[in-house]
Structures are given as structure tokens and as C-alpha cells.
Amino acid sequence: MGQLSGPTDPSADARWEDHPPRKGFFTDTSICIGCKACEVACKEWNHNPQDGNLELLKSSYDNTGALGASTWRHVAFVEQGQERVVQARESGRALVSLGMPAIGPPAPAADQDLSEVDTTPPDTPDFRWLMSSDVCKHCTHAGCLDVCPTGALFRTEFGTVVVQDDVCNGCGTCVAGCPFGVIERRSDGTVAVAAQREEPHAQPPAVPNVGIAQKCTLCYDRLIADETPACAKACPTTSIKFGDHDHMVETARARVAELHAQGLTEARLYGANELDGVGGTGSVFLLLDEPEVYGLPPDPRVPTADLPRMYRRAGMAVAGMVAAAALAFLRGRA
Amino acid sequence: MTHSEFDSFRPTEPARRRRTDRRGAGRRRDGGDGSREMPMVPEAEFTSYYGRPVVKPAPWGDDVAAYLFLGGVAGGSALLGLGGQLTGRPTLRRNARVTALAAVSLGAVALVRDLGRPERFLHMLRTFKLTSPMSVGSWILSAFSAGAGVAAVAEIDRMSSARLPLGPLRPVLQAVEGPAGVEAALFAGPLAAYTAVLLGDTATPTWNAAREELPFVFVSSAALASAGLAMITTPVREAGPARKLAAFGVMGEMVAMRVMEHRMDPVEAEPLHQGRAGAMLRWSERLAAAGGLGTLLGGRNRAVAAASGLALLAASALTRFGVFEAGLSSAKDPRYTIEPQKNRLAARRAAGITGDSITTAG
Numbered sequence A: 001m002g003q004l005s006g007p008t009d010p011s012a013d014a015r016w017e018d019h020p021p022r023k024g025f026f027t028d029t030s031i032c033i034g035c036k037a038c039e040v041a042c043k044e045w046n047h048n049p050q051d052g053n054l055e056l057l058k059s060s061y062d063n064t065g066a067l068g069a070s071t072w073r074h075v076a077f078v079e080q081g082q083e084r085v086v087q088a089r090e091s092g093r094a095l096v097s098l099g100m101p102a103i104g105p106p107a108p109a110a111d112q113d114l115s116e117v118d119t120t121p122p123d124t125p126d127f128r129w130l131m132s133s134d135v136c137k138h139c140t141h142a143g144c145l146d147v148c149p150t151g152a153l154f155r156t157e158f159g160t161v162v163v164q165d166d167v168c169n170g171c172g173t174c175v176a177g178c179p180f181g182v183i184e185r186r187s188d189g190t191v192a193v194a195a196q197r198e199e200p201h202a203q204p205p206a207v208p209n210v211g212i213a214q215k216c217t218l219c220y221d222r223l224i225a226d227e228t229p230a231c232a233k234a235c236p237t238t239s240i241k242f243g244d245h246d247h248m249v250e251t252a253r254a255r256v257a258e259l260h261a262q263g264l265t266e267a268r269l270y271g272a273n274e275l276d277g278v279g280g281t282g283s284v285f286l287l288l289d290e291p292e293v294y295g296l297p298p299d300p301r302v303p304t305a306d307l308p309r310m311y312r313r314a315g316m317a318v319a320g321m322v323a324a325a326a327l328a329f330l331r332g333r334a
Numbered sequence B: 001m002t003h004s005e006f007d008s009f010r011p012t013e014p015a016r017r018r019r020t021d022r023r024g025a026g027r028r029r030d031g032g033d034g035s036r037e038m039p040m041v042p043e044a045e046f047t048s049y050y051g052r053p054v055v056k057p058a059p060w061g062d063d064v065a066a067y068l069f070l071g072g073v074a075g076g077s078a079l080l081g082l083g084g085q086l087t088g089r090p091t092l093r094r095n096a097r098v099t100a101l102a103a104v105s106l107g108a109v110a111l112v113r114d115l116g117r118p119e120r121f122l123h124m125l126r127t128f129k130l131t132s133p134m135s136v137g138s139w140i141l142s143a144f145s146a147g148a149g150v151a152a153v154a155e156i157d158r159m160s161s162a163r164l165p166l167g168p169l170r171p172v173l174q175a176v177e178g179p180a181g182v183e184a185a186l187f188a189g190p191l192a193a194y195t196a197v198l199l200g201d202t203a204t205p206t207w208n209a210a211r212e213e214l215p216f217v218f219v220s221s222a223a224l225a226s227a228g229l230a231m232i233t234t235p236v237r238e239a240g241p242a243r244k245l246a247a248f249g250v251m252g253e254m255v256a257m258r259v260m261e262h263r264m265d266p267v268e269a270e271p272l273h274q275g276r277a278g279a280m281l282r283w284s285e286r287l288a289a290a291g292g293l294g295t296l297l298g299g300r301n302r303a304v305a306a307a308s309g310l311a312l313l314a315a316s317a318l319t320r321f322g323v324f325e326a327g328l329s330s331a332k333d334p335r336y337t338i339e340p341q342k343n344r345l346a347a348r349r350a351a352g353i354t355g356d357s358i359t360t361a362g
């Protein structure tokens, strides 16, 4: 049993020897255009069946709604009016003034002369779209992996978290264990479209892996072949960046500093802090508003961090139960 | 939110939940005359991604809730069986052993049925993982079933006047039945309590928030249910300890439940009082109280004892189903995830702890 919380190198913690550097994504939502190329590329590469009926949801230009068993990249669309934009800028500024920890290289502003730079915020638009491609966080301390009883979920040499399709028995514990609501048990009920025009839709190709837990593998198969994950490869704006985790965090920090220097204080990072409740995430995001606006939890905590204490409490309860039973019999005999 | 001429073609947006009600809803700040007053304190507003849940509920059906109940009954019964074995109460011993096996078998079937791939249920035992309460629980269940099975088969053999086709194994069975009863009792408490850890060790808001006291609620519920069952099956002469255990269980559950709700964040405790879950838990409390009173006042009357036992069983089942449902519904509403998390983050920041947020400025 490795570490349950706090900063660590997950691959080393999982006792990989000589492992490659930890891999991860940096999703820069400030340049996402919501084209969903990542969703499509992911589906194609991973043979994921259709989710839903391709209708737009009744809220936004979103037709998948959330990450799930068959949707491993999900592009969130948020429409906001001016009031909300102002609020986002304020909450971002509050974050800056908190003096959040700056781990890693200092912001590039350090050796620049900023006196010339115009830091008045750009005009606040009266309307904006937020688009963000969400994905499994590949947590340093992954709730899903910790609670999986079969060992189907495992930590790869790249520090990512992957389900082994042939081991999982679909117990569903991981679904409740994930603080981000990512992993899901695949149910059938999706109608697969025939691959060929001539094929009848009435006999759709079977949905693979029904009944077992499914989520982003960070394209484990491609990583082994030294390839970029399908989504990052397909992203036309480089909103999804892929690389060594350290490098991703560095890039993210540089980018947020750049946006702050332009007065866009609403920019903030999500998952780049290894002191947070999940030990930092493998997928780092740059967001332009509070995380919950994108459907992300504002203060996730891996449940297993409290497990030793829970076992102790359960032990006390067991002792109490045995004592009660003993008392019932002892007094009964007297 | 937008002001475009095409807006009328859009489907209506689901109303976003705002928590402005307490401060006089309808007070609009954007009068449109440019003299908009900036609020000094931003209003507490609950935002989410179009009302969609943040965490996912476990894909567990009523089978799992039933297992929570049956596992408790089995565990408590094994303890009563051992008590009967050690204090010379053969009827109590026999009945408790048989009900332990029946409950644990039904429970195991329910668990397997609930798997996405039931044919792979044995994968549960391909490894032992301390970080997974489900794995630990599977081993507890297996170990318990072994002992409970042997003890109960010995009883069944006796009941049928040695008609089971055991052949030369009969003496072996008779020799190990005592130790088997002890072994089952050893795993009885853990069997009743681990399910609380299983629920507590999730990101499901209400279960996770209940993690400190849930084990106490569950073992109490197990005690009162198994005692109630013994009061139904066993004549009052031998059921004295069961009556006492029932009383302890009722007291324990009432106290543990109250402490639990008191210590939980009020938002996270809300699902325990609302909807179906709330109704079940209210009825569970009433039935437990009635069953407990019946046991204390009229437990020496066979009919009253049986009725009380039935009330206790029902109370325990309702407790398990209620807690189970409350958790699932807390996962389906983003409010229960987001609000408590925002509050605890704000509380830490107010206390000067600013280094552990997942959101950072750089």
C-alpha cells in the first residue's frame, strides 16, 4: 500500500522501477473553440459507442453533457453574461491576492520590466462563451483506483490510471470513489450506427465492454508506442497539450502569468497544486471561472485519505457490538 | 442570458438555482440606468454546470441496499449463535446459525446479481487490497460464510436426524462445528461494520460526510435486526439474550444516528431528511422505538416478542435503504457536492490555510 495522500510520484509509489516521466495533459480552455475534435478523435481511437442520441441538450451547445463510460473527453459549453464575467474576474483576483503557493519556476514576469506593460483589464465583454474539454484527471491519489477490489484499475508506468477490461467485474465501487465523477459503468442501451451504409441499423455492432467500468486511458496503447493521445493530436488550437507532467505544469504556470499580465485575472489553474486533496492531478486545466461553473468540484478530496481513520472507527464499532452481545449473554446467565 | 434575436428559438433553460431567497428575492440591482450598485459582499450563489451532477452515484440497485441489511442480520445472528453455543441454549444456537447462513447466502446472491459482470464475481478474490473496503469486505464475507456454512450444515444435519449424505465426513463436521461457530462470530462484527466503511469511502457527499458514525449506526442496526429475528424464531425461554441485544441495538442506533446527523454538514445531512430516504429513516426510527419498547415491556410473551422482532427487522431494513437512498440522491444533485466543498474551502482560507486548494493563481 502506497501513500494515501500528499505529494508523491505516483508511478514510484506504485513500485514501478525505471519508469518514464509522468505524462499528463494541460488543457488551456482560454483557446478552446469548442469544435469537439477531441471528443470525436477519442471515440474513434477507443471504439467508444455512441452516447445519447446526438441531440443538443436543452442548455447549451453540448450534446454529451458529462464525462461517462463512453465519453472520455467532454466539451463543456457555458454561456455567461457580463455580471458573471465581472464576478469571475473578481474571484480570480481574490485568488491572486491570497498569495497562492508558486511551486516550480518563478513566473516569467520576474526578470521583465513590467512598468511598460499595460495592465488595465481589457474591456469586459457583455457576453462570453466558456469552452472546456474535460477529461479524466489521472489523479496522483486516484479514488477510483484505491477502492477497486479486483485490481482492474492500475497505475501505469506513465503515472496514469487505466482499467483492465478483462479483469473488471463491474462492481461499480470506482464510480462512487471518483471525486470528479469521471468513471462510469458502461450500460448498453446505446444504438450503434452501422459502419456501412448498406448495413442495416437493426443489427448494430455489439457494444464492447458492457457492464464494466470505463474511462480515459490517456491512450495507454498510444503512449506505449511513443505516440500522442488521440485528443491532443486532433486538437486544432493546441488547447489540449500533452507531455511530461512537470513540463505541463510549467507551461500552465507560464500561460496563467501571461494572461494575468494582460489583466485577465479570471484565469486560474486547476489541478496544478500537489498539496490539494488528490495530490495534484495528471491533467491540469486553465480555467476562466470557478471550477463548479465547468462542472468540476471546487475542493475535491480523495476519500481514501480518510480510510485509516474510517477503519479505526469501524473497529471501535465492532468492539462495541461484540461487547453488547457478550453483555447480553452474561447478564442473561446470571 | 444572451440578447439575440434568435433567442426565441432556443429551448428554455432550466432555472439555475440561486440562493437569494433568504435575502429578499426580486431585489434587482441592474436597473439599467447605469447607476448599478456593486454589492459589497457578493451574494452567495450556487453555480453549477447547468444543474448537472458533479460526482456520479454508484451504479448500485436495491440489491446492494438489501445486502447491507442481510449482511447485518447474518453478522448479528452469528454472534447470537456463538452465545447460544457457549451458554447452552441449543434452540437459540440452532436458529441463529441457520438464519446466519440463510442471510449471508441471500446477501451474497444479491451482491453478485448487482455486478455488471456477474460471471466474474470470483475476480473479487483475485487480490487483497487494504485500500479497497470492497476487497476487504469480500474477504470478510468469504471467511464468515465458511464458518457460518459449516455451523449451519451441522445444525441442518442434526435437524434432519443425520440424513444429509455426509458419509465419513459426519464426525469431521461434528468436530469442527464448534470452532466454525467461533470463526464465523470472529468475522461477524467486521461483516456488519465494513459496509459502513464501503459507503463512507466514496465521493458520494452524504455517505462520505457520515463516515465517522456510520459504522456505529450499522452495527447497532445489525444487532437489533438479528436480535429481532431471533425473537421471532426462538421461544422466549431461550431468547433472553436476544431481547437484551435488541435493546442495546435500539439505544445504540438512536444515539449514533443523532450524533451522526449532528456532526454532519447541514447541507450534506439534508438528503437524510428529504424524500423517500427521509420517510424511510423516520419510519425506521418509529419502528425501532416500537420494537424496542415491545421487547422491554412484553418480550416474555411469544406473540409480542414476534411482533417486536418483526418491527425491529423492518426498522433495520429501512435504516439501510434510507441511508443508501440518501447517498444516491446526494450524488445526483450538484448542490450537495459543491456547497459543502466551497464552504470547507472558505473555512480553511479564513483560518489562514491557503496552500491546499486545487484552484491556484499560478
Ligand code: SF4
Binding pocket: A136, A137, A138, A139, A141, A142, A143, A144, A145, A161, A177, A178, A179, A180, A181, A182, A183, A215
Ligand atoms: S479523475 Fe476520477 S477516474 Fe480519473 S483518475 Fe481521478 S479518481 Fe480516477
Ligand code: SF4
Binding pocket: A147, A148, A149, A150, A151, A152, A153, A163, A167, A168, A169, A170, A171, A172, A173, A174, A175, A185, A212, A213
Ligand atoms: S467496476 Fe471494475 S474497475 Fe471499478 S472498482 Fe469494480 S472491478 Fe474495479
